[in-house]
Amino acid sequence: xxxxxxxxxxxxxxxDRPMITISHLSKSFGxxxxxxDINLTVHKSEVVCLIGPSGSGKSTLLRCxxxxxxxxxxxxxxxxxxxxxxxxxxxxxMKNRELRALRREVGMVFQHFxxxxxxxxxxNVREALVQVKGLPLEEATAKAEAMLTRVGLADRMHAHPSxxxxxxxxxxxxxxxxxxxPHVILFDEPTSALDPELVGEVLQVMKDLAADGMTMVVVTHxxxxxxxxxxxxxxxxxxxIVEDGPPRxxxxxxxxxxxxxxxxxxxxxxxx
Amino acid sequence: xxxxxxxxxxxxxxxxxxMTIAVSLAGILVGQVLGAFICVGRISGGRVxxxxxxxxxxxxxxxxxxxxxxxxxxxxxxxxxxVPPLVAAVGALGLASSAYVSxxxxxxxxxxxxxxxxxxxxxxxxxxxxxxxxxxxxxxxLSVPALVNELILLLKASSLISVVGVxxxxxxxxxxxxxxxxxxxxxxxxxxxxxxxxxALALLGVLVERRLARS
Numbered sequence: 001x002x003x004x005x006x007x008x009x010x011x012x013x014x015x016d017r018p019m020i021t022i023s024h025l026s027k028s029f030g031x032x033x034x035x036x037d038i039n040l041t042v043h044k045s046e047v048v049c050l051i052g053p054s055g056s057g058k059s060t061l062l063r064c065x066x067x068x069x070x071x072x073x074x075x076x077x078x079x080x081x082x083x084x085x086x087x088x089x090x091x092x093x094m095k096n097r098e099l100r101a102l103r104r105e106v107g108m109v110f111q112h113f114x115x116x117x118x119x120x121x122x123x124n125v126r127e128a129l130v131q132v133k134g135l136p137l138e139e140a141t142a143k144a145e146a147m148l149t150r151v152g153l154a155d156r157m158h159a160h161p162s163x164x165x166x167x168x169x170x171x172x173x174x175x176x177x178x179x180x181x182p183h184v185i186l187f188d189e190p191t192s193a194l195d196p197e198l199v200g201e202v203l204q205v206m207k208d209l210a211a212d213g214m215t216m217v218v219v220t221h222x223x224x225x226x227x228x229x230x231x232x233x234x235x236x237x238x239x240x241i242v243e244d245g246p247p248r249x250x251x252x253x254x255x256x257x258x259x260x261x262x263x264x265x266x267x268x269x270x271x272x
Numbered sequence: 273x274x275x276x277x278x279x280x281x282x283x284x285x286x287x288x289x290x291m292t293i294a295v296s297l298a299g300i301l302v303g304q305v306l307g308a309f310i311c312v313g314r315i316s317g318g319r320v321x322x323x324x325x326x327x328x329x330x331x332x333x334x335x336x337x338x339x340x341x342x343x344x345x346x347x348x349x350x351x352x353x354x355v356p357p358l359v360a361a362v363g364a365l366g367l368a369s370s371a372y373v374s375x376x377x378x379x380x381x382x383x384x385x386x387x388x389x390x391x392x393x394x395x396x397x398x399x400x401x402x403x404x405x406x407x408x409x410x411x412x413x414l415s416v417p418a419l420v421n422e423l424i425l426l427l428k429a430s431s432l433i434s435v436v437g438v439x440x441x442x443x444x445x446x447x448x449x450x451x452x453x454x455x456x457x458x459x460x461x462x463x464x465x466x467x468x469x470x471x472a473l474a475l476l477g478v479l480v481e482r483r484l485a486r487s
Contacts, residue, residue, distance in 0.1 A: 088321055096399070104396035114391035118409050130394040131405060173391075180395060 016244075017080055017183055018045050019215045020065060020172060024074035035071070036239040045213040049226040049247075052236035058219040061236065062186050065217065066106045067099060073256050078106060079183065091130070103168060104132060107177030107185040111192050115161040115167040121148060121172045124155040125179050133180065147175040151205050167198030174205055178214075187218040223266050227251055235259050277454040278461045288444030289465050291371050294425045295361050295440060302366025303426065307373025314378060321350075325374070332371035338432050340364045345436045361433035376422060380414035381407060382390045413484050420477030441465060 020042040027035040034057045042048050050058040064076055067084035070093075077084040081102060085091040094102075115124050125144035129135045135143070148157050150255040161169050170190055177185055187206065191199045203225050210216060210229050220226060226233050226247060233250040235243040237258045243250050254260060254270040278285070314325030332340070341364040348355045355363075384407060392402045434443035445462035449455035 035415060052393055068390060068394060103394055106396040107396075108391075109386055110391060112385075112387055114385070114387035116391075116410070118413060128392075128397065131401045156374040176391075177395070230385045246487060258434055 008232060011179065017078060018042060018077075019046070021077040021080075022061075022065075022074070023077075025061070025064060025071055025076060026073040027057075027064060027069065027071040034239050035064070038049055038074070038241055039217055040234060040241060040244065042215060043214055046231045047108075047210045047229055048232045048234060049163040050217065050219045050234050050236060051221070051223070051262075056236040057170070057239045058236050059188055062108075062121055062217060062219050064104050065103050065184075065186055066108055067094075068108070071151075079103060083249045087203075093131045099198070100132075104180060105181035105183045107180060109170070109173055109177055109185065109187045109190050111189040113166070113173045113193075114177075115169055115172055118162050120158045120160055121153060121164065121168075124161070124172055124175045127174065138246055141257070143179055148172065148179075151175045152201070165198060166194045167201045170194065173201070174209075178267065180208065184215045185214065185219070189219050189221065191196075191220070214239045223263070235262070274454055274457060277448070277452045277457045281448045281458070281466060284444050284448060285441065285461055288439060288462075289469070291438065292427070292430055292440040292442075293469065295358070295365065295433060296423075296430045298362040299365030299369055299426055299430065300423060302362060303369025303422075305372050306366060306370035307377060309375035310370060310380070311377040314374065315381065325419065329371045329374060332368050333375075337463065339366060339427050340368060341432060341436060346477075357382050357433075357436040357438050357444070360436055361430075361438050361484065365426060365430060365433070368429070369422065370424050373419070376415050376418045377411060379418070380411040383414055384410050416481050416484065417481040420474060420480075423477075424473055427470060427473065428466065 018041045018067055020040075020104070022038055022040040025035055025038040026033065038046070038061060050061060052058055052112075054194050060069055064071045065078070065083065067076075070084060075085075082094075083102060084094050084099065086094055115121075116127070119127065122141070122144050124138075125147055126140045129140035130137060132141075144155075145157060148154060151174060153168060153171055153175070156164060156168060164172065174185075174190075189208070191202050194202065199222065203222065206218070206225070207215070207229055218225070218230070228247075230247050232245060233240050233243075233247045235250060235254075235256070235258075243254050243256050250259065250262060310325050310328060313321040314329075317320075317325070327363040341360060344358070344364050345355060348360075388406055388410070389402050392406050397406075429438060431442035434440060434446065437443070441462050445458045449458035449463075452458065
């Protein structure tokens with residue numbers, strides 16, 4: 001194993017320090033190793049899409065980035081800070097308070113939205129501003145309303161999630177995350193649970209975020225989004241990153257048979 | 273039918289009703305508080321908490337309330353603890369109820385999708401605020417119908433405490449029946465009163481549910 005305990009940021013200014021550095025990351029569920037020696041760097045304002053067949057480890061990789069999943073070997077660093085563990089050896093789990101501080105800067109959007117059903121759209125967005133950031137109620141309310149307006153839901157603010165379409169719910173979930181002003185947003189298959197006609201409105205919000213310079217890591221099956229919006233695409237298979245590069249390279253120039261075969265099934269499905 | 277028997281004895285029957293309501297309320301209170309603790313113990317107390325909670329629940333759910341009541345009433349004096357009938361009654365109702373209530377709470381908590389807590393965790397919520405703001409309000413909403421059901425069952429079960437001599441509604445109607453030789457009228461009156469109280473409880477439950485659905 002290479003030297004992963006040394007500080008990776010010596011001699012670099014905060015400006016050109018990578019947003020996320022993943023090095024030699026490995027993770028197992030029991031006997032099954034789901035991530036094998038993953039290396040990936042994400043820079044500020046980059047949009048990186050993780051694609052690949054189901055069970056390839058994309059979602060697990062994403063969930064390691066904010067430590068919703070723990071990992072055994074290697075490391076994940078967010079703006080230089082080790083995620084989930086204290087520096088030094090043998091490493092110990094990070095204190096809860098530190099982990100919370102770290103998570104405050106890493107937003108996450110889930111496949112199934114995970115809105116809280118007992119609160120309105122506005123209250124869903126406001127809740128973390130009050131509970132986590134400690135904003136006064138009025139200020140938090142104003143901010144929540146501004147965020148919902150930004151994702152095109154000004155007229156649905158006081159509806160409960162059960163009264164919203166899937167696309168609207170996912171936009172509330174995105175507003176809830178963006179309101180916290182995170183440095184990175186992780187998207188875990190944000191459009192996979194949506195009816196096809198509702199996918200577009202969510203992708204549009206994500207495109208706007210990317211255009212605003214948000215750093216994003218997106219697990220997705222939307223190849224169009226990956227091809228048009230991503231700066232880089234990483235293809236995972238069997239817990240390995242098989243291919244990693246600009247979309248054009250991965251989609252059109254890859255010599256890796258697994259990548260070609262995976263994309264072939266997409267072309268077949270989408271040409272009718 | 274001689275309803276005169278009922279009207280003449282109505283003050284006694286109402287006194288019994290007040291006792292029934294008071295003992296049931298006290299039992300409910302004990303049951304809710306104990307039930308909440310047992311639920312938390314089972315969910316977050318590790319393997320020891322889980323096992324102790326499971327044993328507790330299966331004992332108080334598995335032994336008939338009447339037997340529990342008699343055990344408390346006759347067994348504790350053997351070890352030198354004198355138990356007034358009222359205390360035995362409230363204790364037995366509360367302990368039995370807590371077993372059911374803890375299961376109601378546990379079921380409601382388990383019914384909340386895992387993702388709700390996870391979303392809060394990812395936003396940087398503390399464990400405490402996740403319970404306070406996300407899980408408990410939802411669990412409470414989910415548990416209202418089952419809790420109302422449990423309250424009605426407990427109120428009816430309170431008729432059993434007549435055996436240790438507490439002058440509640442059933443006991444009073446028994447004595448009215450035997451002193452007037454008019455059992456049918458006395459028991460029909462008692463039945464009607466139980467029906468009215470439980471009808472009111474059910475109505476209260478509907479109102480609470482509606483209120484929660486609106487907010």
